[in-house]
Amino acid sequence: NAGVTQTPKFQVLKTGQSMTLQCAQDMNHNSMYWYRQDPGMGLRLIYYSASEGTTDKGEVPNGYNVSRLNKREFSLRLESAAPSQTSVYFCASSEPGQGISPLHFGNGTRLTVT
Amino acid sequence: GQQLNQSPQSMFIQEGEDVSMNCTSSSIFNTWLWYKQDPGEGPVLLIALYKAGELTSNGRLTAQFGITRKDSFLNISASIPSDVGIYFCAGHQSGTYKYIFGTGTRLKVLA
DSSP, X not given: OOOEEEEOSEEEEOTTOOEEEEEEESSOOSEEEEEEEETTTEEEEEEEESSTTOOEEOSOOTTOEEEEXXXXXXXXXXXXXXXXXXXXXXXXXXXXXXXXXXXXXXXXXXXXXX | OOOBEEEOSEEEEETTOOEEEEEEOSSOOSEEEEEEEOTXXXXXXXXXXXXXXXXXXXXXXEXXXXXXXXXXEEEEOSOOGGGOEEEEEEEEOTTOSOEEEBOOEEEEXXX
């Protein structure tokens, strides 16, 4: 019963490098989200996908792109990493059609940009 | 961006003590959620509240959805060492796909 799976768990990048964070869920949820977590800032929404084929910006989308590859997978791409993007990134999913479905989170990707 | 005011920011308590934390907002929410995050892991849902005034328990945890729909609190009774972690509140407004999170309460339990 995997839930939400994120890869990689850790990553170190140099400024200007690019990478893609992967996320997959096996709960057949329609909605998926990418959050970043910084000390004292709580969780801030980067992008979300209400359903397969749609994506929308959250609070802090600058410097990121996303792809909703299919219903299961939602990836986050950093085209040119910056030190300000050092953070812990969480993917989450929910099923809004059944009342208000709480978010289910993965275990995070810890990214350091030097 | 919009965030919830969560307090206290951190707490150090003795094992066996009760704990209380709360979240307030200037906006009305239709759902309040409480999560716990252990080190190195993602947040895990503790309690979900769907109606103003609702009081819900999950073992030693009790949470309430404020009557004004602008606040919520979480109580933990008889704390134990495994209660250590960061507790987050989150609010959801109907008609949106967005959940707004508090800044977290870091709880440490002294044995």
